[in-house]
Every structure is written in structure tokens, then in C-alpha cells.
Amino acid sequence: GDSVTQMEGPVTLSEEAFLTINCTYTATGYPSLFWYVQYPGEGLQLLLKATKADDKGSNKGFEATYRKETTSFHLEKGSVQVSDSAVYFCALSEAGGFKTIFGAGTRLFVKA
Amino acid sequence: DGGITQSPKYLFRKEGQNVTLSCEQNLNHDAMYWYRQDPGQGLRLIYYSQIVNDFQKGDIAEGYSVSREKKESFPLTVTSAQKNPTAFYLCASSTNQGRTEAFFGQGTRLTVV
Numbered sequence: 001g002d003s004v005t006q007m008e009g010p011v012t013l014s015e016e017a018f019l020t021i022n023c024t025y026t027a028t029g030y031p032s033l034f035w036y037v038q039y040p041g042e043g044l045q046l047l048l049k050a051t052k053a054d055d056k057g058s059n060k061g062f063e064a065t066y067r068k069e070t071t072s073f074h075l076e077k078g079s080v081q082v083s084d085s086a087v088y089f090c091a092l093s094e095a096g097g098f099k100t101i102f103g104a105g106t107r108l109f110v111k112a
Numbered sequence: 113d114g115g116i117t118q119s120p121k122y123l124f125r126k127e128g129q130n131v132t133l134s135c136e137q138n139l140n141h142d143a144m145y146w147y148r149q150d151p152g153q154g155l156r157l158i159y160y161s162q163i164v165n166d167f168q169k170g171d172i173a174e175g176y177s178v179s180r181e182k183k184e185s186f187p188l189t190v191t192s193a194q195k196n197p198t199a200f201y202l203c204a205s206s207t208n209q210g211r212t213e214a215f216f217g218q219g220t221r222l223t224v225v
Contacts, residue, residue, distance in 0.1 A: 032211040043118075043202055043216035051211065089154070091214075098143050098162060098208040104154040 002027045006090045006103035013080055014111050021075040021106045023064075023090035031092040033057075033066055033073040034100070038087040047075075047088070085110045114139045118203050118217035124225050125190070125197070133188045133220045135203035141215070142208040144186035148172060149200040149219075158201075161186055162208050190222065198224045 007022040025033065032051045036044040048057035053068035062077045073090060090103040116137045125131045137144065143162050147155040157170030161180040175194025180186055186205075190197045200221050206214040 032213075034213055036216075041219070041221075043116075043218045044204075044214075045216070046213050049213060093206075093211050093213070095210045097210050098206060099145070099157075099160065100204075100206065100214045102155050107152070 002031070002092060002094060002097075002101045004090050004092055004101055004103035006088075006106050009087075009105075009107040010109055011106060012109045012111065015082055016079045017110075019075070019077040019080045019084075019108070021088055021090075021108070023073045023075065023103060025071050025073065025090075025092050025101075027071075027092055027094060029094050029096060031094045033064070034091040034093070035062070035064055035073070035075050036089040036091060036102075038089065038105070040086070044089060080108070080110045082110045082112050084108060116203060116205055116215055116217040118201075118220050120220060121218065123220055123222045125222060127224055128192045130189055130191050131222065133190070133201055133203075133222070135186045135188065135217060136184055137186075137205045137215070138184060139205055139215060140183070141205035142183070143206045144180070145204045145206075145214070146170075146176070146178065146186070146188045147202040147204065149202060151200075155202065158188065197222055 034049045035047040037047045048059040050057040050066035056065045087105045119134045145160045146158040159178045161167035177189045203217040204214040
């Protein structure tokens with residue numbers, strides 16, 4: 001079945017450091033790919049998405065590129081802030097299905 | 113504004129009692145979901161519903177029950193059969209077309225006292 005694997009956390013960075021959170025997926029079809037963010041005590045919010053190969057999703061300085069050849073959707077940000085501290089979930093949704101498949105989440109701590 | 117509303121935000125329950133968590137959406141979505149999240153953990157699917165009057169068990173349905181009598185509403189009951197109910201519960205909705213994002217509520221934190 002479909003699955004999403006993302007790097008284990010926690011990831012601890014200093015402010016203004018470069019962020020990469022790796023995400024790879026397994027899918028039977030041609031899914032859409034998503035990154036969600038969860039701030040402490042809150043629900044998940046969609047951060048960005050990509051719906052076809054080579055698409056780049058971007059939002060709030062974060063970006064991720066849909067790489068079909070490597071089945072990857074790595075999240076990057078050039079300069080993190082303390083306010084980026086949260087849990088990040090990679091996810092996919094298949095055509096013909098409706099459930100979203102989530103990765104295990106990666107907790108990010110950013111130190112001032 | 114369209115969205116999903118979960119209530120209450122915090123809930124305390126005595127052992128042996130059933131408790132119902134509310135989830136309402138005005139996004140006109142057909143599909144709705146309940147997830148459980150334990151501290152420092154990911155999401156585990158409890159129940160989901162693709163359409164009104166129909167629902168399916170997820171990965172951890174034991175000790176929980178749901179109903180889907182209206183498109184807008186998908187309440188979750190945590191029964192006394194659930195051995196370890198203290199957790200953060202998240203409700204979500206989406207279209208049932210696939211390849212679209214899910215929208216989440218703000219969550220309900222349930223504590224058994």
C-alpha cells in the first residue's frame with residue numbers, strides 16, 4: 001500500500017540556519033504531495049502542496065519539489081526562525097482514493 | 113469563513129464514563145476523519161466516513177464509536193472500553209475525489225481523571 005517516510009526528529013537548528021527535512025513516498029498511482037505544519041496544541045495546517053512531477057510548492061519561505069524519479073518531496077527553507085518551531089508532516093493523496101497518507105512527523109526546534 | 117470546528121478544546125472525563133467529541137464542518141466536504149495523536153507521536157486513524165450514513169473503521173477503532181447522520185457533522189464517542197483514552201483528538205475533512213488536501217480542526221485534548 002501507499003506510504004510516506006520522513007526523517008526522524010527532533011531536528012535542532014540555530015536561527016537563520018538552512019533546513020532540510022527529507023520525505024520519500026511509495027504510491028501505486030500518481031498522487032498529490034503535501035507538507036503540513038502543526039504548532040504546539042493546534043491542529044495541522046497545510047503548508048504547501050504539489051500536484052505533478054517537477055512542480056515546486058512554496059509558502060512562507062518553505063519550498064518542496066515533486067521528484068517523481070526519486071519519489072521524494074523534501075522540505076527546505078533557507079533561513080529558519082524561532083517561530084518555525086513545530087512538527088512537520090509529509091503526506092500524499094492518491095487519485096481514485098480519498099484518504100490522506102501521513103508520515104510520522106518531524107519535530108523542529110529552532111534556537112535563538 | 114469555511115472551516116472545521118471541534119469542541120470542546122479541553123475535556124476531562126472520569127474513568128468508566130463515555131464522552132462525545134464534536135466535529136462540525138461547513139466546507140461542504142463529503143469525507144470526514146478522526147485521528148488520535150499521543151505526545152510526540154504521529155497521527156493514527158480512528159474512523160473515517162466517505163459519505164453521509166456510512167463510515168469505516170480505521171487502524172485503532174476499538175473503544176470508539178461514530179455516527180454520520182449529517183454531512184456537516186461527525187461526532188466521536190470515546191467509550192469506557194477504550195483503555196487509554198488520554199490523547200489529543202483531531203478531526204479532518206476533505207473532498208472524496210482524491211489528490212486534494214485535508215482540512216483539520218484545532219483538536220480536543222481529552223484527559224481521564
